[in-house]
Amino acid sequence: MMDVLVEELRSLARRATMTEKAMSTAETQAAQSQSDPPQTDGAPNARYEINIGSLLAEFYASTSTLAAFEEVEQCPPPFDQLLDHHSHMTVTVEAFHKDEVDVVVHRSRSVLDDGESVWQNDPLMKTDARLAIAERTVTYTREITLVTHHTGKVVQYGLVRLDPSALGRDVWMEIASGEIPLGRVLIKHNVLRSVERYQLWKVTPGVALSSLLQTEPGEIVYGRTALIRCNDQPAIELIEIVK
Secondary structure, eight states, X not given: OHHHHHHHHHHHHHHHHHHXXXXXXXXXXXXXXXXXXXXXXXXXXXXXXXXXXXXXXXXXXXXXXXXXXXXXXXXXXXXXXXXXXXXXHHHHHHXXXXXXXXXXXXXXXXXXXXXXXXXXXXXXXXXXXXXXXHTTEEEEEEEEEEEXXXXXXXXXXXXXXXXXXXXXXXXXXXXXXXXXXHHHHHHHTTOOEEEXXXXXXXXXXXXXXXXXXXXXXXXXXXEEEEEEEETXXXXXXXXXXXX
């Protein structure tokens, strides 16, 4: 009889402990729900995932052709000044180099409304030809460099993927023209936007990046992945590398 009574007391103690733990968990979750408002896809506070491999695959079957990427917590000077912020790179590199920059679109890919992919690999393609394609584009990716206007120095490589539907028509068509840096277009049209810096990267250039960015053999550079929201919607994904 004593053994049965002891076992019942132990069982009651276990149930009481479990109840206390459940109440503690519920209280913690309730506190979290009050302090952290619910997030939904596309909301300003929702964390959007940028897959650097997916971006690179737009143009490179093998990532190493462009570069080797190693994620880092911070960049050494002056790369930290150029990359570790939530601002447009166009503005940042112009301030750093004390010169305006021009954009060179090396190649781009437009996915049209019928699913067809149109490649534009000629940096000298006429604006009218680009705009004719842009009228039917639903997804647009391009590979660019920024070059200082007066000295002709290549200062940034960029890979951009954007959703034209998240932009106004005038904004999108001006970007598609390939004549003005993307950041300057958004600023010019006063688009409601936010720039979000994601990962920082230590970059060892491969053959392609060495050629595009005009780096020295063995030169280490740094870059970042970033997102631009337009009208609170994820609109533009970026890989930005500077030297």
